[in-house]
Amino acid sequence: MTQKLDVATRKGLFLLERESRGKPWRVERVSFLGEPVTMLLRDPREQTLFAALNLGHFGVKLHRSSDEGRTWSEIATPQYPEKPAASDAAAGNGAKDVDWKLHQIWELRPGGADQAGRVWCGTLPGGLFVSDDGGESWTLNRPLWDRPERSEWFGGGYDVPGIHSVCVDPRDSTHVTVGVSCGGVWATHDDGASWEQRASGMFAEYMPPERREDPNIQDPHLVAMCASEPDSMWAQHHNGVFRTVDGARSWSHVASIRPSGFGFAVAVDPHDPATAWFVPGVKDECRVPVDGRMVVARTRDGGESFDVLREGLLQDHAYDIVYRHALAVDDEGESLVMGSTTGNLWSSDDQGESWQAVSATLPPVYCVRFG
Amino acid sequence: MATVRFTENLRRHLDCPTVEVSASTARDAIHQACEQVAGLRGYILDDQGALRKHVVVFVDGRAVVDRVGLSDEIENTSEVYVMQALSGG
Numbered sequence: 507m508t509q510k511l512d513v514a515t516r517k518g519l520f521l522l523e524r525e526s527r528g529k530p531w532r533v534e535r536v537s538f539l540g541e542p543v544t545m546l547l548r549d550p551r552e553q554t555l556f557a558a559l560n561l562g563h564f565g566v567k568l569h570r571s572s573d574e575g576r577t578w579s580e581i582a583t584p585q586y587p588e589k590p591a592a593s594d595a596a597a598g599n600g601a602k603d604v605d606w607k608l609h610q611i612w613e614l615r616p617g618g619a620d621q622a623g624r625v626w627c628g629t630l631p632g633g634l635f636v637s638d639d640g641g642e643s644w645t646l647n648r649p650l651w652d653r654p655e656r657s658e659w660f661g662g663g664y665d666v667p668g669i670h671s672v673c674v675d676p677r678d679s680t681h682v683t684v685g686v687s688c689g690g691v692w693a694t695h696d697d698g699a700s701w702e703q704r705a706s707g708m709f710a711e712y713m714p715p716e717r718r719e720d721p722n723i724q725d726p727h728l729v730a731m732c733a734s735e736p737d738s739m740w741a742q743h744h745n746g747v748f749r750t751v752d753g754a755r756s757w758s759h760v761a762s763i764r765p766s767g768f769g770f771a772v773a774v775d776p777h778d779p780a781t782a783w784f785v786p787g788v789k790d791e792c793r794v795p796v797d798g799r800m801v802v803a804r805t806r807d808g809g810e811s812f813d814v815l816r817e818g819l820l821q822d823h824a825y826d827i828v829y830r831h832a833l834a835v836d837d838e839g840e841s842l843v844m845g846s847t848t849g850n851l852w853s854s855d856d857q858g859e860s861w862q863a864v865s866a867t868l869p870p871v872y873c874v875r876f877g
Numbered sequence: 878m879a880t881v882r883f884t885e886n887l888r889r890h891l892d893c894p895t896v897e898v899s900a901s902t903a904r905d906a907i908h909q910a911c912e913q914v915a916g917l918r919g920y921i922l923d924d925q926g927a928l929r930k931h932v933v934v935f936v937d938g939r940a941v942v943d944r945v946g947l948s949d950e951i952e953n954t955s956e957v958y959v960m961q962a963l964s965g966g
Contacts, residue, residue, distance in 0.1 A: 563931040563961035564890060564920040580916065586924040607924045 509836075510877025511853075512555070513845055514543035517869035519557050521575045527841055528855050531864045535575045545831070547614035548877050549640075551622065556641060558611035566608050570641055584608055584627055584635035584644040604631045604666055613831075615672040618679025626682065628669030632659055634684060636698065650684075650692060650701045655722045662687035662725045662744065670830055673731035673739065683754055685729035685741065690721045691754050707757030710745050712790070727770045728830040729754075730782070733837075738779030742772040742830070747784060749809050760809035765796040771833035773842060775857075780808040783835065783858055785828040785844060793827050800824040802844070802858050818861035819852060826850055831873035845871025879955040881910045886961045891916055898957075903936055904947035906957050921959055933962040 511522040511531055518539040522531045538559060544566075547556040555575055559567040569578040586606035609630040617624025617636075627635040627644065634647040650656075659667035664687075671685030680697035683704065690705035705721035717723055725744035732738040737753040746767035747760040761767070766786040775781035784803045787793045795801065800819040803812045820826070826846030833844040842854045849868040852861040878897040887893055896913045900906035911918040921932050927945040928934060934941045935958040941949040951957065 561890065563929065564887060565923065565929055567890070567919075583919055585919075589925055605925070 509841075510548070511843055512546050512548055512873075512875045512877060513851060513868065513871060514546045514557070514831075514873040515845070515849075515869040515871050516542050519543045519546060519575070520868065522864070530862075531853060533865075537571075537575050537578060538569075542872075544872055545611045545614050546873055546875055547616065547625070548875055549616045549625070551616060551619065552640065554640065556614050556625070558614060560610050566611055568611065568641060581641045582637075582643050584611070584629060584633070584646070586633060587646060607631070608633075609664070609666060610668065612668045612670045613672050615674060618674055618676065621679050624679075626672040626674070628672055628684065630661075630664055630668035631666035632656060632668055632686065632689065634669050634672070634698075647698045649694075649699055653692075653701060655703065656689065658722055659686060659689035660723070662727075671726070671729040673729060673736075675731075675736045676733060677736060681736075683729065683731065683739070685726040687727060688723055688725040688744075690724040691726055691729055691741070691757075693754055704754035705757065706755065707750070707759070708741070708743055708745075708748050709759070710743075712745065728772050730772045730774045732774045732779035733776035735779040738774075740772045740774050740782045742769050742784055744768075744790065747772070747809065749782075751779070751808075758809075760805075762809060762811055763803050763805075764812050764814050765801065765803070768793075769828070770830040771828045771844070773833045773835040775835060775839040776837060777839045778806070781806045781839070781857075782809075783833065783842060785833055787827055794825045795827075798823045798825065800826055800846075800850075802842075802861075804858050815858045815861075817859065818854075818863070820850070824848075829872055832871045834874045834876055836876040841876070843874050843876070845874050847871070879906055879951055879953060879957055881906055881957040881959065884958070884960045887920060887959065891920055893917055893920075899953075900951060902947065903934055903941045903943075903949040903951055903957065906951055906955075907934065907947055907959075910959075931962045931964050933960050934958070935960065 513520040519537040521535040523534045524531045542560045544560045545558040555571040557569045571578045589606040613628030615626045623640045625637045635644040673683040675681035683693045692701045693704045703721045705724040708724040726741040741748045748757040750757045768789045769786045773783045799821045802815045826848040845851045847870045851864040854861045882895045883893045898906045898909040
């Protein structure tokens, strides 16, 4: 059975296919060559593809295809409402100094199977948008945007805060968990009408002591939910790896990860909440693989221990970093793929035990998704 | 009538032919152009209606000064160019 793999990069969207698991991937089509594609979505309900561009001069654009990328149509782009004239502090809406302008689309996720047309869109500078018509129109989720705590969110890697993770509970589509850099983890149980902070247990050693455990300043680089056990989630945080088994009500630090705790990406086995993969870098101040050796860290016991997997990966002067959306596991939990800032793309069909190079010459990879 | 022309770089993304406008400010000219060219607004103006950071508008060879309100005056015979700023890469 043909498998699909979608790769969004600094200079275009690459759509790959292979005949079946274990066969080599080949690039079938390139769309938006030369343009930064910051996020993609293959909506399984409609078999439509979404591509979010961030044009250097002309801003963020959103395109949709219903024929596997042969043709694309530009659709509505999320737009922030007019910023109130009153001072943000006086308005009490937490807007602070953040522009009400779309900087980047950082996340696209379909709503639940029972929510035809629903798409969630996480953005920089921190707005969560929702569409109920397949991207024809977008609305800023004001209950989250208007939370007073937002005034204390700040940028992590960008000048402004951003929402990079949206996890929709497959048991209940109105339960959605989002990750914010830097603003912690937030959850709604009423389809976005109200939100509560869900980052208790995370900590940030790089903050002043009195703020280290403040949920609202945490920097989860990515939050990933286990599809079969949605109360189990993993977070690759700026400060290390954290895990929750109670729907993000409390998080536990996973200190055993090797060779280091810093990284961006995490993927969770959709059938086993105790199995997750990470791609460590040295540390915040030195974002390269430890000793120049590319490795993947895998736990199969909920973080008690980790395997450091390196077969097939560059082990000499490798300086690749895998961004937060650039590691993915397939629906079976068997195949993985990851793309790097150096343009390497690797594939594994044995849960990360061994890896095969798909390409060494892609543009910097922002996002990978199995089709 | 003033004339509004667009950089070829923008035409890669959008069908935006040269348009004629009757305007006394850059703001009026740009807004009239946006009415005539479907989808143009989001390419040159940001969410709050200001010129995008890396877009520049020239009126008779001079870059507009008021990039937020676009209050720069124009003549009935002005040539308005919408260009990409090299700061955008």
